[in-house]
């Protein structure tokens with residue numbers, strides 16, 4: 001109670017402690033404004049360029065066997081797990097239906113169930129290979145929500161570690177990704193060797 005009234009007095013006198021300031025600024029750096037996350041993805045132009053040049057990259061990956069070339073590392077009956085060519089962090093995976101579909105509500109019950117089972121499998125793979133302390137798991141549904149390839153649904157799963165930087169610097173490419181996508185592929189390939197499709 002004594003602590004509370006002390007804080008109240010400080011507030012009333014307009015004095016802001018340096019501790020309070022530090023805590024507010026920490027909160028800001030850990031959880032950036034949504035618009036910073038969704039409306040400035042400068043990597044999007046690269047993804048879109050890829051669509052124009054060669055059709056849907058996800059469909060191409062779906063048609064072929066898993067390979068380092070397409071970055072697809074695992075397939076089930078309805079779903080594939082693909083490495084993000086432009087990772088936000090080491091081990092960034094995408095989980096998506098094999099079928100070209102941009103609307104979650106248009107997936108069949110089997111496709112939907114399998115997709116979510118595979119999200120769980122991708123999390124297991126990331127945990128086994130990278131031992132992150134946290135994960136960002138998300139779906140940008142539609143181009144206005146920030147989807148790079150809006151016509152082909154894809155969940156992002158991004159490994160996180162305490163003390164790594166927030167999403168905005170990652171998207172703005174100020175984060176140093178210490179591992180090549182090729183090396184990440186090899187690590188995941190090893191994990192998925194032991195998994196039945």
Ligand SMILES: [Zn+2]
Nearest residue numbers: 056059100152
């Ligand atoms: Zn597609």
